[in-house]
Amino acid sequence: MNGTRHYGMDWLRIGAFALLIFYHIGMYFVPWGWHVKIAQPRDWVQIPMMATNSWRLPLLFLVSGYASAALFAKMGGAGAFMRSRSARLLVPLAFGMVVIIPVQPWIELVTQHGYSGSFGHFWLHDYFRFGSLEGIVLPTWQHLWFVVYLFAYTALAALLLAVLPAPVCARIADAVARWLDGWGMLATPFAAWLFILFLFPGHRDTHALVDDGPAHLHFLVPFFIGWLLRVRPGLFEAVARCWPAAAVLAVAAYATIAWAMWAAPGDGPPPAGVITPFMVVRLVQGWATIVALVGIADRYGNRDHPKRAMLAEAVFPFYIIHQTIIVAVGWYLLRAGVSAMPSFLILVAATVIGCWLFYAIGRSIGWLRPLIGLQRK
Numbered sequence: 001m002n003g004t005r006h007y008g009m010d011w012l013r014i015g016a017f018a019l020l021i022f023y024h025i026g027m028y029f030v031p032w033g034w035h036v037k038i039a040q041p042r043d044w045v046q047i048p049m050m051a052t053n054s055w056r057l058p059l060l061f062l063v064s065g066y067a068s069a070a071l072f073a074k075m076g077g078a079g080a081f082m083r084s085r086s087a088r089l090l091v092p093l094a095f096g097m098v099v100i101i102p103v104q105p106w107i108e109l110v111t112q113h114g115y116s117g118s119f120g121h122f123w124l125h126d127y128f129r130f131g132s133l134e135g136i137v138l139p140t141w142q143h144l145w146f147v148v149y150l151f152a153y154t155a156l157a158a159l160l161l162a163v164l165p166a167p168v169c170a171r172i173a174d175a176v177a178r179w180l181d182g183w184g185m186l187a188t189p190f191a192a193w194l195f196i197l198f199l200f201p202g203h204r205d206t207h208a209l210v211d212d213g214p215a216h217l218h219f220l221v222p223f224f225i226g227w228l229l230r231v232r233p234g235l236f237e238a239v240a241r242c243w244p245a246a247a248v249l250a251v252a253a254y255a256t257i258a259w260a261m262w263a264a265p266g267d268g269p270p271p272a273g274v275i276t277p278f279m280v281v282r283l284v285q286g287w288a289t290i291v292a293l294v295g296i297a298d299r300y301g302n303r304d305h306p307k308r309a310m311l312a313e314a315v316f317p318f319y320i321i322h323q324t325i326i327v328a329v330g331w332y333l334l335r336a337g338v339s340a341m342p343s344f345l346i347l348v349a350a351t352v353i354g355c356w357l358f359y360a361i362g363r364s365i366g367w368l369r370p371l372i373g374l375q376r377k
Contacts, residue, residue, distance in 0.1 A: 005070075006066075006233075006302055007301065007302050007303055007304050007305075007308060008298050008299075008300075008301035008302035008303075009063055009066050009067075009229075009294075010312050011297055011308070012063055012293060012294065012297040012301065013063040013064075013312065013315060014308075014311050014312060016056065016059045016063060017318060017319055019052055019056055020056055020319070021318065021319075021322045021351060021355070022348075023049065023052055023053075023056060024143070024322065024323050025347045025348060025351060026049050027049075027326075028326065028333075028343070029041060029042050029045045029343075029344070030042070030046055031043060031045075031046070032046075035104050035105070035107060035108040036107050036108065036111055036327050036334060037111075037330075037334070038330075038334065038340060038343060039334060039337070040340075042340065046261050047258050047261050050254070050258065050261055051254055051258075053282075054285050054286035055285065055286040055287070055289040055293075057146070057219065058218070058219060058222040058286060058287075059222070059289075059290050059293065060146065061150070061153070061220075061222045061223040061226065062223065062226035062229075062290060063226060064150050064153075064223065064226065065153070065222065065223035065224060065225065065226025065227040065229075065230075066229050066230045067226075068085075068153075068154050068157065068223075068227060069226070069227040069228075069230035069231050070230050071084065071085075072157070072158070072161070073230075077162075078158040078161055078162035081154075081158050082154075082155065082158050085151060085154050085155070087370065088370075088373060089147050089150065089151045089154075089373075090151060091370050091371060091373075092147065092316070092320055092371060092372060092373040093141065093147045093148065093151075095371040095372070096141070096144045096147075096320050097139055097144065098139075100320060100321060100324050101141065101142050101144065101324065102119075102122070102123050102127050102139070103324055103327065103328055104140075104142050104323065104324055104327045105127070105133075105136050105138060105142070106119050106122045106127075107327055107328065107331045108327075109122070109133065109134055109136065110331075111331065113134040115133075115134070126138065137208075143319075143323040144320070145207035145208075146319075148209055149207075149209065149216070149219060152209065152216075153219070153220060156220075157224075157227065173228060173231055173232055174232075176224075176228060177232040177234070177235055180225065180228065180235055180238060181235070182238055182241060182242070183238075183242050184238065185235065185238040185239055185241075185242055185291060186242045186245070186249075186287070186291055189221050189222070189225060189287050190283060190287045192221050193218060193283045193286070193287060194280065194283060196214055196217045196221075197275060197279060197280070197283065198275060199214070200213075200214035201272075201273045201274065201275045202272035202273040202274075236294075236298050239294050239295045239298060240295060240298065240299065242291060242295075243291050243295020243296065243298075243299075244292075244295070246287075246289075246291035246292040246295065247289075247292035247295075249284060249288040250284075250285055250289040250292050253281050253282075253284045253285035253288060254285050256281050257278070257281060257282060257285060260278055313363070313374065314356075314359045316372070316373035316374070317355070317358055317362055317363075317372040317373055318355040318358075318359060320358075320373060321354065321355055321358040321372075322351055322355055325350060325354040325355065326347060326351055329346065329347055329350045329351070330343075330347065333346060333347070358372065359372070362374065
């Protein structure tokens with residue numbers, strides 16, 4: 001591994017989290033289950049939502065794996081690495097679960113389950129029940145499940161690197177890199193995803209950590225590939241070889257998905273244990289899109305900008321606060337009966353402004369910085 005910073009991967013991380021925020025704004029309008037919904041959801045919104053549905057989370061784990069490998073090298077050992085990860089992930093997680101998250105399940109209970117208590121009553125008497133209320137487990141980490149999973153995967157990587165001798169780790173990395181060389185970068189991860197799909201055909205992601213084994217396998221594939229891209233940077237040559245073809249494949253797969261959604265917008269999920277061509281095409285779209293985006297970032301985005309460092313720092317605070325803003329503002333829009341287009345514009349503006357204020361205020365107050373995922377000055 002060389003010490004050169006790959007700015008393209010920074011830009012890819014920034015873009016991936018920005019897309020995630022817009023995706024969660026879309027959840028207010030789409031007819032899928034969520035914490036708060038517009039009075040009349042739009043079926044057609046499913047089609048643009050499906051453009052990112054299959055790859056947005058795996059891409060986040062891939063760029064996180066790349067960043068984790070860089071941090072591990074900087075820390076110089078598993079112990080220092082885990083101390084750093086614990087401070088940067090677990091402290092904001094605890095703060096988010098206690099302060100940022102509770103309004104989300106309260107609004108869901110009020111709007112969908114007839115809960116009549118105030119938010120203060122809910123937080124004091126119901127939120128910390130360590131049980132379920134109307135099927136919602138409380139307290140909850142909601143969208144911060146990604147932080148929990150990322151901490152678990154970095155802990156797994158640190159454990160392996162601490163237990164296995166360095167030459168063994170190097171041989172394993174070399175062996176996997178050979179599997180990913182050339183067109184293997186496109187074919188091997190897809191084959192792994194397909195194997196997981198057929199091995200666990202009825203699984204639905206739970207985001208509950210302990211009962212989500214197939215999802216862990218699915219996310220660990222891009223996480224460790226991201227790690228390998230950092231420790232074996234020659235793999236970017238494999239990405240460079242196949243990303244144009246991957247981009248064409250991703251567009252073709254999404255066109256198939258969009259056509260299927262347009263033809264049957266009300267179709268629900270298949271019965272448990274049934275694997276459909278639609279699921280396979282989604283896997284094709286997912287991994288092909290990731291390869292294409294990494295290739296584009298490597299080819300065109302590997303350059304610095306005066307705003308890059310600030311945007312890269314702002315990503316995690318934005319992620320912590322964005323969904324609470326969307327749910328809270330969406331609740332007020334629902335109560336006011338605001339129509340779809342004004343609701344979308346208000347949600348975008350409120351989320352962007354709210355995220356920037358959360359970041360700007362938090363970064364300027366020393367004791368708040370670690371609570372929102374920033375390093376102490």
